[in-house]
Amino acid sequence: MICKIHDKIKETAGQLFSRYGIRSVSMDDIARELSISKKTIYQNFKDxxxxxxxxxxxxxxxxxxxxxxxxxxxxxxxxxxxxxxxxxxxxxxxxxxxxxxxxxxxxxxxxxxxxxxxxxxxxxxxxxxxxxxxxxxxxxxxxxxxxxxxxxxxxxxxxxxxxxxxxxxxxxxxxxxxxxxxxxxxxxxxxxxxxxxxxxxxxxxx
Amino acid sequence: MICKIHDKIKETAGQLFSRYGIRSVSMDDIARELSISKKTIYQNFKDxxxxxxxxxxxxxxxxxxxxxxxxxxxxxxxxxxxxxxxxxxxxxxxxxxxxxxxxxxxxxxxxxxxxxxxxxxxxxxxxxxxxxxxxxxxxxxxxxxxxxxxxxxxxxxxxxxxxxxxxxxxxxxxxxxxxxxxxxxxxxxxxxxxxxxxxxxxxxxx
CATH class of the missing domain: 1.10.357.10 (Tetracycline Repressor, domain 2)
Incomplete structure (x- = not known):
């Protein structure tokens, strides 16, 4: 399950970065897009x-x-x-x-x-x-x-x-x-x- | 006369620079090449x-x-x-x-x-x-x-x-x-x- 959400975060972040650039996309944006908490992201990625x-x-x-x-x-x-x-x-x-x-x-x-x-x-x-x-x-x-x-x-x-x-x-x-x-x-x-x-x-x- | 030596210095310096690069050629080198004093160069050029x-x-x-x-x-x-x-x-x-x-x-x-x-x-x-x-x-x-x-x-x-x-x-x-x-x-x-x-x-x- 952790593995799945890990990949999902990576995938969604990649899509957002591709569309808007890296600087413009915050951890909040990624969390919002996936309807998960920022905490979940930080459980999977250091930063x-x-x-x-x-x-x-x-x-x-x-x-x-x-x-x-x-x-x-x-x-x-x-x-x-x-x-x-x-x-x-x-x-x-x-x-x-x-x-x-x-x-x-x-x-x-x-x-x-x-x-x-x-x-x-x-x-x-x-x-x-x-x-x-x-x-x-x-x-x-x-x-x-x-x-x-x-x-x-x-x-x-x-x-x-x-x-x-x-x-x-x-x-x-x-x-x-x-x-x-x-x-x-x-x-x-x-x-x-x-x-x-x-x-x-x-x-x-x- | 001043004009002539002015051009001569410029010409000789140009030849030396072309051959050895700029950094390696000093005012002394230019003076030596022309058999004139460094003072004469400085009378014609600021630096x-x-x-x-x-x-x-x-x-x-x-x-x-x-x-x-x-x-x-x-x-x-x-x-x-x-x-x-x-x-x-x-x-x-x-x-x-x-x-x-x-x-x-x-x-x-x-x-x-x-x-x-x-x-x-x-x-x-x-x-x-x-x-x-x-x-x-x-x-x-x-x-x-x-x-x-x-x-x-x-x-x-x-x-x-x-x-x-x-x-x-x-x-x-x-x-x-x-x-x-x-x-x-x-x-x-x-x-x-x-x-x-x-x-x-x-x-x-x-």
């Missing part, structure tokens, strides 16, 4: 920081699973990136961008956890995709995969900085899609160009 | 900071002139970027990368000057080039020029951060060239792809 940390861990597991499925199912490296792009679009639509700002500012440990996931796991994934694309003749042979993988990670970072891309001026999702498309296109061989255009058209007409 | 600021101003003027010539002479937007790339390669080979690190750390006013040049002037130039390329049918019509110009400026910034690209691991020039080539390629139409390959081959065989 909000712990709920946030567990939420981040859960999110990381979910992303790892999704990434694994994409890599397994994709026909080729370009298809892989287009499928990642679809996941990314879904994640962005579901999560209020404030979440990451709040994480960095108010939950440094959970932020570090996310950062190291992003830097290690996503970088490894990007490296694999680039190598796959090279083998398939879709990405240019001479590409320095390591430089481009680091570049890609830092680009994602960049889009979260409102001093660089003002949140008033740019739609977050538009920004991500523009930069991801540019990233893939920058790697293409002529054959890759054709495959990209074809797959991209198929997806856009779906 | 090292002022020499650095004037050096930055001179460098900016030189770059503006070079950029103007490139835009005037280039056959099309891709040629423009390849010519910029050549200038960049030349500048990198001539200037010790420490200069920019020292500038940021020890000469904040001169750094601000360079930063605002980079952010305003280079951004405007990139915007012009993108618009030109679109009109010529070489860059994709749907590109958000403003996003990509900001992205490009921030990419340049990124390459100066040793926490991102370790100076031990990456050759600075290799890094710049890889990312510039990727940047152009990410914008190409099919027609642009052909023009790029042709122009790039011509340059590489020169």
């Amino acid at each position: 909000k920081d712990q709920i946030v940390m567990m939420g981040v861990e859960q999110h990381i597991e979910k992303e790892k699973k999704e990434f694994g499925e994409v890599m397994r199912d994709a026909e080729n490296a370009i298809d892989e990136i287009l499928r990642f792009s679809k996941c990314l679009r879904k994640n962005i639509a579901e999560v209020n961008p404030t979440v990451l700002f709040d994480l960095r500012k108010f939950h440094p440990q959970a932020w570090e956890k996310w950062l190291s996931f992003k830097n290690d796991f996503i970088k490894r994934t990007v490296l694999c995709t680039i190598e796959r694309g090279k083998k398939e003749g879709l990405f240019r042979e001479e590409i320095k995969a390591d430089i481009l993988a680091t570049y890609r990670i830092e680009t994602i970072e960049m889009t979260f900085d409102p001093k660089i891309f003002s949140t008033e001026k740019y739609e977050f999702i538009e920004l991500q899609m523009e930069l991801l498309e540019h990233f893939v296109r920058g790697m293409l061989t002529r054959k890759g160009y054709d495959v990209y255009e074809e797959l991209n058209n198929t997806i856009n007409n779906e | 090292k900071d002022q020499i650095v600021m004037m050096g930055v101003e001179q460098h900016i003027e030189k770059e503006k002139k070079e950029f103007g010539e490139v835009m005037r002479d280039a056959e099309n937007a891709i040629d423009e970027i390849l010519r910029f790339s050549k200038c960049l390669r030349k500048n990198i080979a001539e200037v010790n990368p420490t200069v920019l690190f020292d500038l940021r750390k020890f000469h904040p006013q001169a750094w601000e000057k360079w930063l605002s040049f980079k952010n305003d002037f280079i951004k405007r130039t990139v915007l012009c080039t993108i618009e030109r390329g679109k009109k010529e049918g070489l860059f994709r019509e749907e590109i958000k020029a403003d996003i990509l110009a900001t992205y490009r400026i921030e990419t340049i910034e990124m390459t100066f951060d040793p926490k991102i690209f370790s100076t031990e691991k990456y050759e600075f020039i290799e890094l710049q060239m890889e990312l510039l080539e990727h940047f152009v390629r990410g914008m190409l139409t099919r027609k642009g792809y052909d023009v790029y390959e042709e122009l790039n081959n011509t340059i590489n065989n020169e």
Whole structure:
């Protein structure tokens, strides 16, 4: 029973955070949403920081699973990136961008956890995709995969900085899609160009 | 005569800074190089900071002139970027990368000057080039020029951060060239792809 309510709190908190950001959601809000007392929450979690940390861990597991499925199912490296792009679009639509700002500012440990996931796991994934694309003749042979993988990670970072891309001026999702498309296109061989255009058209007409 | 020695000091200091970085070059070094007394330097410049600021101003003027010539002479937007790339390669080979690190750390006013040049002037130039390329049918019509110009400026910034690209691991020039080539390629139409390959081959065989 404790286990059930524990998971329920984590789940509901995650939903509220995704919708409104972390800072704006208090322990009272979570209790109210679940129609339980704040005491019950504190019987299950030390503090909000712990709920946030567990939420981040859960999110990381979910992303790892999704990434694994994409890599397994994709026909080729370009298809892989287009499928990642679809996941990314879904994640962005579901999560209020404030979440990451709040994480960095108010939950440094959970932020570090996310950062190291992003830097290690996503970088490894990007490296694999680039190598796959090279083998398939879709990405240019001479590409320095390591430089481009680091570049890609830092680009994602960049889009979260409102001093660089003002949140008033740019739609977050538009920004991500523009930069991801540019990233893939920058790697293409002529054959890759054709495959990209074809797959991209198929997806856009779906 | 004062004017001549003033320019001579500025010129020599600029050469020493380019070669060894700013921090490593003292007023004594500049005096020694010119076989003049330190007093003569201080009769012409308030302090090292002022020499650095004037050096930055001179460098900016030189770059503006070079950029103007490139835009005037280039056959099309891709040629423009390849010519910029050549200038960049030349500048990198001539200037010790420490200069920019020292500038940021020890000469904040001169750094601000360079930063605002980079952010305003280079951004405007990139915007012009993108618009030109679109009109010529070489860059994709749907590109958000403003996003990509900001992205490009921030990419340049990124390459100066040793926490991102370790100076031990990456050759600075290799890094710049890889990312510039990727940047152009990410914008190409099919027609642009052909023009790029042709122009790039011509340059590489020169």
